[in-house]
Amino acid sequence: MSSAAERFYGVIPAGGVGSRLWPLSRADAPKFLHDLTGSGRTLLRSTWERLAPLAGPDRIMVVTGRAHRAAVEEQLPELADRNIVLEAAPRDSTVAIGLAAAILARREPDVIIGSFAADHVITDENVFRATVAQAIEAADAGLIATIGIHPTEPAIGFGYIHCAGALEIAGAPDALAVGSFVEKPDLATAQAYLADGGYLWNAGMFIARADRLLEEIGRFDSGLRTRLEELAAAWDDQATRGPAVDRLWPQLRKIAIDYAVAEPAAAAGRLAVIPGRFGWDDVGDFASVAKLKSGGRASDLSILGENARVLADASSGIVVSQSDRIISLIGVHDIVVVDTPDALLVTTTENAQRVKNVVDALKLSGRDEVL
Amino acid sequence: MSSAAERFYGVIPAGGVGSRLWPLSRADAPKFLHDLTGSGRTLLRSTWERLAPLAGPDRIMVVTGRAHRAAVEEQLPELADRNIVLEAAPRDSTVAIGLAAAILARREPDVIIGSFAADHVITDENVFRATVAQAIEAADAGLIATIGIHPTEPAIGFGYIHCAGALEIAGAPDALAVGSFVEKPDLATAQAYLADGGYLWNAGMFIARADRLLEEIGRFDSGLRTRLEELAAAWDDQATRGPAVDRLWPQLRKIAIDYAVAEPAAAAGRLAVIPGRFGWDDVGDFASVAKLKSGGRASDLSILGENARVLADASSGIVVSQSDRIISLIGVHDIVVVDTPDALLVTTTENAQRVKNVVDALKLSGRDEVL
Incomplete structure (x- = not known):
């Protein structure tokens, strides 16, 4: 054996x-x-x-x-x-x-x-x-x-x-x-x-x-x-x-x-x-993504996305870009911005767990095309 | 005369x-x-x-x-x-x-x-x-x-x-x-x-x-x-x-x-x-736009844009939408989100005057196509 x-x-x-x-x-x-x-x-x-x-x-x-x-x-x-x-x-x-x-x-x-x-x-x-x-x-x-x-x-x-x-x-x-x-x-x-x-x-x-x-x-x-x-x-x-x-x-x-x-x-x-x-x-939410990407430094702005074009001033958190749009952040802290072709999310790392509620609301309202 | x-x-x-x-x-x-x-x-x-x-x-x-x-x-x-x-x-x-x-x-x-x-x-x-x-x-x-x-x-x-x-x-x-x-x-x-x-x-x-x-x-x-x-x-x-x-x-x-x-x-x-x-x-910045649109109520979320599709939870400020994308806000206060086909701005009403700096930075970096 x-x-x-x-x-x-x-x-x-x-x-x-x-x-x-x-x-x-x-x-x-x-x-x-x-x-x-x-x-x-x-x-x-x-x-x-x-x-x-x-x-x-x-x-x-x-x-x-x-x-x-x-x-x-x-x-x-x-x-x-x-x-x-x-x-x-x-x-x-x-x-x-x-x-x-x-x-x-x-x-x-x-x-x-x-x-x-x-x-x-x-x-x-x-x-x-x-x-x-x-x-x-x-x-x-x-x-x-x-x-x-x-x-x-x-x-x-x-x-x-x-x-x-x-x-x-x-x-x-x-x-x-x-x-x-x-x-x-x-x-x-x-x-x-x-x-x-x-x-x-x-x-x-x-x-x-x-x-x-x-x-x-x-x-x-x-x-x-x-x-x-x-x-x-x-x-x-x-x-x-x-x-x-x-x-x-x-x-x-x-x-x-x-x-x-x-x-x-x-x-x-x-x-x-x-x-x-x-x-x-388990990368359960965008707060985890931000933490992983920044190596735990809360003062940083993490950017995910191959073609991300981000212009940030006095901002921290995470930007996830799936477009080639210019994304400009000014004076926003612990922010979460997720930019996709048909949906945009703006929240904070503190509220990252609540994103599921939005998905539930979209389901209830029948907007399955963005889910 | x-x-x-x-x-x-x-x-x-x-x-x-x-x-x-x-x-x-x-x-x-x-x-x-x-x-x-x-x-x-x-x-x-x-x-x-x-x-x-x-x-x-x-x-x-x-x-x-x-x-x-x-x-x-x-x-x-x-x-x-x-x-x-x-x-x-x-x-x-x-x-x-x-x-x-x-x-x-x-x-x-x-x-x-x-x-x-x-x-x-x-x-x-x-x-x-x-x-x-x-x-x-x-x-x-x-x-x-x-x-x-x-x-x-x-x-x-x-x-x-x-x-x-x-x-x-x-x-x-x-x-x-x-x-x-x-x-x-x-x-x-x-x-x-x-x-x-x-x-x-x-x-x-x-x-x-x-x-x-x-x-x-x-x-x-x-x-x-x-x-x-x-x-x-x-x-x-x-x-x-x-x-x-x-x-x-x-x-x-x-x-x-x-x-x-x-x-x-x-x-x-x-x-x-x-x-x-x-x-x-004089509607000099997005803080003015938000104030005009909300009639001065800071607790409100103002939305501008004919086809705006906004889903907001515990958020205030202003969303300006020039797309038909779903825009979701969760737990962001006095926020300014301006969503256009080729550029996205995320800031706060307090920082609204600083938007001009971004425009100056974009000019300096030669990205005139979004100006």
Whole structure:
């Protein structure tokens, strides 16, 4: 039997529009297809390049919507046809990751999968890979493994993982048991978590043997597991896949993997967390984008956009330009200006989380053409 | 001899880009061609409609740049061909008004002209016209008359007129002598002027017999008067106008009428001021536009633009839209957003005066295409 590391397969669920990043992120140009750091690469491409050294380019599967197939293939020319899983309609993370697990488990029964969002930013990639290596060992030991990020500030935009005692797993010296998952806290609670030291950010990274993951899904909802395995059995043959999707997809339950797998497994003592001391951000709103781009210097004005033409005087915050218009800022601080051909957003970093409300209002008023 | 009112001729100098209103105002779409109040009429059209009841539509002359001929004629279909004076190049207000005076004096030696900027906003038009009627009488008495606006706040964006004693002119009971003209003051000085009560805003309105105005110009610069009268002598014959313009225009001195006429006439006791108790604003920047549009309520968000599509949450200030893009504001206060096809401005009402600096910077960097 080959080593755990050799049996590793990367899974990248590439869904989610990123409403808080409207009007940059859209249904037809979701967050993972944007370069939000000015690196010259989209978040999806960066995710791929981060995983390729761990899994090898032939062992990364991408789960995405049918509408994004062409864009994903353009970003990832190395992606094998058999490794792109197209969702008939969005069904949340348990289906995205569970279907990948079921397909891969049929192809390779002892495969270990690691799922990483397509639209997060990670720095210190060597530390990231060393942490994943420990998670793979914990997964090989039969646990569902997650990676928790050491918080660097009392963030209120992330969920937290409350750590319990050490697990003492061979090859995963840092692995801890998980006490509980905690939803996004208020500021006072987040400050207490930071001071406590025993709380890590939930970065939504899950590493597990594919068969173990399916077992957890089955414990939570046996019908869902059955449907995912039926889909997987039909998947690799074009003749059977279509009918199976038509029949089964509408019945698939929409639920986040945190609720279906992580929380129950934690409660039952089958979840391990590996603390990660690398830079991580889910780039959830434009305040995050500004912070990432400026390296944390609040006095700066960050500019994103290949052809950005910005003239700024006594201003700070972020400008995202998708046009070649002249953008002029005078005396505006912590400002967020997002300039796209059909929609303009002006807000402040402090209000960045509220962008989702605008998207909701636009939906309600039927102005879907800009969403 | 006909009455002074019957000899009145309106003159509208329509020049000046309005740099502080960039990117709305441009070289090819100057301030006077915009509707800055949401009335549905451009400032030029409103100026015309304000003067027509006083002078009659056949007795209003417009002085503007060659580039604006078509736009002016579209705005003012009633304007007679002989009453549009096209400047070969901008030469400031003494030339614009002085040339009109010289042309009209040749046609009608005892004409009284009244010059009113094309891009100011006036409310209480009946009061305006009653004030002008007094100024016409003062002009007929041989004085250079101006109208000073009773200040309603300690504005620092306007020049002030320091009033002296009553003049006791028949038909102009409110006419006062002018002590001096004062440049734009600082806030403390403006507050002192407001408290004093003897200071009026200089609204740049001048009413005078055309021959008296030319006499004042001649006292200041006899060569300039000679050139204006030579131009006027050649003006009404197409065969002679062109050569005269080619020869004389480059020699015309650029100087504001305040310096060439108003200040020297005031110093010599030949200037009268009629206090005007009507609403007036020179709409010098977007803070003025916001104030005019909101009726002074700072908590409001004013929106200008026929097809404006604005979605605002907890925001105040002004949005000027020249596109049909969705403009979304979240939690921004006293904001100024001006959205045009090739340039976007984001600033605050407090910084509105600084917009001119951006225009200067764009000029310096050679980006004339957006100016």
